Amino acid sequence: MSLEKPYTDVPGTTIFDADMSRQGYHLNQFCMSLMKAENRARFKANERAYLDEWPMSEEQKQAVLARDLNRCIELGGNIYFLAKIGATDGKSFQQMAGSMSGMSEEQYRDMMAGGGRSVEGNRYIGEKK
Amino acid sequence: MARISASVYTSHVPAIGAALDLGKSAEPYWQAVFKGYDFSKQWLKDQKPDVIFLVYNDHANAFSLDVIPTFAIGTAPEFTPADEGWGPRPVPKVIGHPKLAAHIAQSVIQDDFDLTIVNKMDVDHGLTVPLSLMCGQPQAWPCPVIPFAVNVVQYPAPSGRRCYMLGKAIRKAIETYDEPLNVQIWGTGGMSHQLQGPRAGLINKEFDNAFLDRLISDPEGLSRMPHIDYVREAGSEGIELVMWLIARGAMNDVNGGKQTSLRHRFYHVPASNTAVGHLILENN
Numbered sequence: 545m546s547l548e549k550p551y552t553d554v555p556g557t558t559i560f561d562a563d564m565s566r567q568g569y570h571l572n573q574f575c576m577s578l579m580k581a582e583n584r585a586r587f588k589a590n591e592r593a594y595l596d597e598w599p600m601s602e603e604q605k606q607a608v609l610a611r612d613l614n615r616c617i618e619l620g621g622n623i624y625f626l627a628k629i630g631a632t633d634g635k636s637f638q639q640m641a642g643s644m645s646g647m648s649e650e651q652y653r654d655m656m657a658g659g660g661r662s663v664e665g666n667r668y669i670g671e672k673k
Numbered sequence: 674m675a676r677i678s679a680s681v682y683t684s685h686v687p688a689i690g691a692a693l694d695l696g697k698s699a700e701p702y703w704q705a706v707f708k709g710y711d712f713s714k715q716w717l718k719d720q721k722p723d724v725i726f727l728v729y730n731d732h733a734n735a736f737s738l739d740v741i742p743t744f745a746i747g748t749a750p751e752f753t754p755a756d757e758g759w760g761p762r763p764v765p766k767v768i769g770h771p772k773l774a775a776h777i778a779q780s781v782i783q784d785d786f787d788l789t790i791v792n793k794m795d796v797d798h799g800l801t802v803p804l805s806l807m808c809g810q811p812q813a814w815p816c817p818v819i820p821f822a823v824n825v826v827q828y829p830a831p832s833g834r835r836c837y838m839l840g841k842a843i844r845k846a847i848e849t850y851d852e853p854l855n856v857q858i859w860g861t862g863g864m865s866h867q868l869q870g871p872r873a874g875l876i877n878k879e880f881d882n883a884f885l886d887r888l889i890s891d892p893e894g895l896s897r898m899p900h901i902d903y904v905r906e907a908g909s910e911g912i913e914l915v916m917w918l919i920a921r922g923a924m925n926d927v928n929g930g931k932q933t934s935l936r937h938r939f940y941h942v943p944a945s946n947t948a949v950g951h952l953i954l955e956n957n
Contacts, residue, residue, distance in 0.1 A: 550901045551828075556872030557909050561828040569738055576737045579758055614870060623869040623910075624733040624826055631758025637687060638945045641873040652874060656943045657702075660865075660876025667905050 555669045560622040568620020571608070574598045575625035584632045613644050675773070675847050675854040679720065679936075680920040681713070682888070682952040683806055685729060685861045687798040688945035690762050693805050709939030709951055710806045716936060716953060717807050717815065723854040724770050725818045726777075726843065728919045729799035729861045730825045732757070735791075741827050742789035744839065746781075747796075747820035748774040755795035764801050764810075770817040773850055777819070780846030786839050796820050803861045806951075825862065825913050829900060833915045837896035840922020847923075860920030862913025864940075865906070866947035875908040876948050882940060884914060885950055889935055892921045910947075925956040932957060 551559045558564065565572075574595065577583045587594040595605045607615035608629065616626055623640075630640040642652030645661075655661060665671055692703045734755040736742065752767040778790050800820050808815055824830060831839075840858070847856050864884065867875040884907075887895040896918050903912040926933045937953040 551904050554872070554905055554909075556870045557867065557904070558870055559828045559904065559909060560826065565738060565827050572733070572738050576733065579734070579756055584758075617869055622733070622826060625738075628733070628758045636691075636945075637868065641868045641946050644870055645873045646871060655874055656876075656946060659878070659942050660946075660948070661867075661872065661874040663875060663877045663880070663906060666872055666875060 553669050555666055555671070558617050564620050565622070566620070568622065570598050570600045571604045571616065571619060571621050572625035574600060574608075575621070575628040578628040578632050587632060611643075613640060617644075675850040675852060675856050677844055677847055677858055677923050677925075677956060678722065678855050679857050679953065679955045680924055681803075681807065681857060681859040682917045682920060682950065683803050683859070683861055684863055684944070684947060684949045684951070685799045685802040686944045686947045686949065687757070687802065690764075690798050690802040690805055691759075693810060694763055706941055706944050706949055707806075709941055709949070712937050713807055713951065713953060714809055720857070721855065722816050722857040724773055724816055724856045726821060726847070726856060726858045727800055727803065727818050727861070728821045728823060728859060728916045729803065730913060730916065731822045732797055732799060733826060734797040735794040735822065736824075738827075741824055742791075742822070743824045743831055744786065745789040745791045745794075745822040746774055746778050747791050747794055747822070748778060749792050749794070752794060752796045752800075752820055754801055755797040757797055762798065762801055764805060765813045767796055767800065767804075767814060767820065768817045770819050773847075773854065774819045776850050777843060777846040780849060781839070781842045784842040784845065786842050791822075794820070794822075799861060803859055821919070823916050823919070825915065830912050830915055832900065833896045833898050833918050836915045836918040837892065837922040840919040841928060843919065844923035844928060858920045858923045860917035862916045863907070863911055864914060864948040864950040865908050865911045867908030868910050868946055870909075872908070874946060876942050877906050877908070877911075878940075878942060878948065880906040881948050881950055885938065885940065885952060888917060888921055888952065889954070892918065892927055896922070921954075924954060930956070
């Protein structure tokens with residue numbers, strides 16, 4: 545019998561469960577390595593070479609190189625780990641979160657200042673807004 | 674004997690720490706957050722706790738994916754602020770209370786909660802931002818702190834019910850400790866927020882305020898709220914709120930004692946991506 549996953553119908557949301565964690569293990573551990581200043585420097589000097597030291601999939605490497613955080617998450621990345629890439633790039637958490645929403649940095653910041661994204665129409669996939 | 678005198682609940686948004694550390698706290702955007710803690714700072718000075726038992730979560734700093742403990746108690750003499758990628762926060766070292774922490778670990782494990790015991794770990798913004806909010810920018814934190822880390826990064830986090838019952842076991846442990854210590858228990862994280870995917874930026878004021886209401890008056894019922902309600906209503910990272918139930922479960926009124934008193938309540942949107950909530954409950 546398979547496990548119940550009631551969270552798969554929440555729009556625009558990937559829950560980092562044990563399955564995702566298994567797929568993203570090396571991607572996330574690569575991110576962890578960026579907590580050390582010398583690793584950040586080596587990564588910045590040659591991103592591709594640094595990524596090639598990790599047994600990540602080619603898709604995962606491409607997603608990191610493109611800084612496509614939504615794709616990273618789809619491939620098992622977790623936002624708290626991916627934040628280390630943002631830190632390496634000098635980006636704030638708000639800039640990273642905004643980049644996944646398809647909005648410009650300014651639009652996202654204004655949305656948050658205005659009270660954030662409403663839950664209305666955002667509870668279920670396919671729900672009418 | 675030691676006793677729990679009060680519980681404190683607060684969000685632990687990293688940008689709040691950054692605002693303080695970078696000298697931005699006087700900006701109107703951040704003043705709107707910090708003013709909610711003016712009362713709390715004075716209250717904490719007056720209360721003079723001997724130990725703070727601080728429930729928080731690590732955000733991929735002390736724990737990578739190599740080891741993922743559901744409940745981890747810090748039993749070390751001291752804990753260093755973590756370098757989360759932006760450099761460590763310029764805040765004091767956190768002094769632990771190894772003796773009380775070891776006592777709690779022994780008691781709670783024998784009460785069927787299988788804690789992981791951690792003798793070496795750095796503490797991230799999840800722990801230091803609540804201290805900053807409640808203490809400002811002191812040279813040293815006002816008392817020893819026992820870090821208690823809960824996994825809310827990899828799903829599933831422990832259930833609200835499990836957290837609430839754990840709070841009761843922690844209370845029992847503290848009350849059987851021989852020294853007459855004034856202990857506070859803090860539950861941190863939340864409130865509604867989502868940091869990932871196209872739904873990033875989700876905030877739900879109605880949910881948050883109902884959560885605050887129920888945490889005060891119906892914690893038993895609230896503890897039965899399933900995970901999916903947190904995810905759907907409060908965002909994927911809003912699930913951090915289960916940690917507040919640990920602190921709430923340790924209070925007198927839900928353990929056959931007198932009513933607790935609500936001393937302070939504050940709610941504000943936004944701090945960066947997150948809704949900020951804050952409560953102080955005192956035992957009588």
